[in-house]
Amino acid sequence: MKTRTWLKLIGFLLCVCVFALIAANLSNESLRALDLRVTEALAALRTPALTLAMQSVTTLCAPVALLLICLVLMVVYRKKHYSIPVAINLMVSVSLNYSLKNVFLRERPPLMYRAVVESGYSFPSGHAMAAGAFYGFLIYMVAQSSMPKPRKRLLIALLTLLIGLVAFSRVYLGVHYLSDV
Numbered sequence: 001m002k003t004r005t006w007l008k009l010i011g012f013l014l015c016v017c018v019f020a021l022i023a024a025n026l027s028n029e030s031l032r033a034l035d036l037r038v039t040e041a042l043a044a045l046r047t048p049a050l051t052l053a054m055q056s057v058t059t060l061c062a063p064v065a066l067l068l069i070c071l072v073l074m075v076v077y078r079k080k081h082y083s084i085p086v087a088i089n090l091m092v093s094v095s096l097n098y099s100l101k102n103v104f105l106r107e108r109p110p111l112m113y114r115a116v117v118e119s120g121y122s123f124p125s126g127h128a129m130a131a132g133a134f135y136g137f138l139i140y141m142v143a144q145s146s147m148p149k150p151r152k153r154l155l156i157a158l159l160t161l162l163i164g165l166v167a168f169s170r171v172y173l174g175v176h177y178l179s180d181v
Helices: 003-024 029-045 048-059 063-076 083-104 126-144 149-172
Strands: none
Touching: 029 149, 048 149, 063 083, 063 126, 083 126, 126 149
């Protein structure tokens, strides 16, 4: 195997191991205490402007937004080999997330910490998973494109920042624990 293939495989396995480690420790008192301290700290730092900004960021991974972006990408890339994988990526990540939520059945943070209304289970965060899968695939598309390297780097940096901001927004808004994202 090529070095890059090994690195991708190692990266994937590392992510699976981290997920498994968190999932195995969801009921661990130390993790629960850390999650609650982070939730409380972020709730104490909320401002109306930052809350509005975080709501806007989290909307970029709402089902309707992702579906619209997916449809636009399918039209833009209809003659390239990316249109169907973009749609499959979205469907698989959503299906996997619903399945995992129904396995772990973790309750969301207490209502008193929530800045927005959200239902369903908490682990894993659907928004964070969708951001990683969907915008991560867009990073792959950018990396494989023929655009100039400076533009590639900028887009990859912006998409990576977006993934991180979506995850942060879910914890900031009080609808997920740190370990959910």
